[in-house]
Amino acid sequence: MAMLHTVNKSPFEKRSLDGALSHAVNGAAILMIEDGIYGALKGTAISGKIEKSLATLKVYVLGPDLKARGMTEDQVIDGVTVVDYAGFVDLVTEYDKVQAWL
Amino acid sequence: MKLALLVNEGPYQHQAADSALQFVKAAVAKGHEIFRVFFYHDGVNNGTRFAVPPQDDRNITVEWSKLAEEHKIDLVVCIAAAQRRGILDENEAKRQGKSGDNIAPGFRISGLGQLIEAGIQAERLVVFGD
Numbered sequence A: 001m002a003m004l005h006t007v008n009k010s011p012f013e014k015r016s017l018d019g020a021l022s023h024a025v026n027g028a029a030i031l032m033i034e035d036g037i038y039g040a041l042k043g044t045a046i047s048g049k050i051e052k053s054l055a056t057l058k059v060y061v062l063g064p065d066l067k068a069r070g071m072t073e074d075q076v077i078d079g080v081t082v083v084d085y086a087g088f089v090d091l092v093t094e095y096d097k098v099q100a101w102l
Numbered sequence B: 001m002k003l004a005l006l007v008n009e010g011p012y013q014h015q016a017a018d019s020a021l022q023f024v025k026a027a028v029a030k031g032h033e034i035f036r037v038f039f040y041h042d043g044v045n046n047g048t049r050f051a052v053p054p055q056d057d058r059n060i061t062v063e064w065s066k067l068a069e070e071h072k073i074d075l076v077v078c079i080a081a082a083q084r085r086g087i088l089d090e091n092e093a094k095r096q097g098k099s100g101d102n103i104a105p106g107f108r109i110s111g112l113g114q115l116i117e118a119g120i121q122a123e124r125l126v127v128f129g130d
Helices: A014-023 A034-040 A046-051 A063-068 A085-094 B016-029 B042-045 B060-071 B077-086 B090-096 B113-121
Strands: A003-007 A031-032 A058-062 A081-083 A097-101 B003-008 B033-039 B074-080 B107-110 B124-128
Touching: A003 A034, A003 A085, A014 A031, A014 A034, A014 A097, A031 A034, A031 A085, A034 A058, A034 A063, A034 B016, A046 A058, A058 A063, A063 A081, A081 A085, A085 B016, A085 B124, A097 B124, B003 B016, B003 B042, B003 B113, B016 B033, B016 B042, B016 B060, B016 B124, B033 B042, B033 B113, B042 B060, B042 B074, B042 B077, B060 B074, B060 B107, B074 B077, B074 B090, B074 B113, B077 B107
Parallel strands: A003 A031, A003 A097, A031 A058, A058 A081, B003 B033, B003 B124, B033 B074, B074 B107
Antiparallel strands: none
């Protein structure tokens, strides 16, 4: 019963990433898309929180949205996986349910 | 796998309509079936054929219509949300005494029951919004 949580807001603007992290149980996954990708970057005020969550959760970020914002894959926190839209579709099918944190 | 989408945000508002389009394209390319795309709230604005974005910009509504035609995807606009925002098909225009309709090709206007049905029939419901 693992759930995929999608987050499309920057953690520096809205609290949707916090919402997703506090509801995600062991084995669930977080996928950051759109402005949500800022949550996947190294060396930010919240990157420690993501690093810690990697112990129990899978964390993904959408590559095209990273690129659209001028960010590169080497700026992404180690352990966070970059996926494309095809990978997004695969995650939706691999997990039982999808919850969007808007 | 049978997938359904809910789009709650209009085109050019932020990114939800674009994300949903890209997701549908990727899902279809992988051989998945899109049971339905349901447009709710400001999402109904995806379904007007009267929008004229600049020629060097993407035309989100035309892209939806193309997808609907090429892959027989059911694009459903919520009737109550559509009426509030001036999205009408021929029947609704007649019923409301309006001079014309603006629903884009491939879209149809129906009720919330279509969203519930999509949630039941599809194996996954993916939500895009703001």
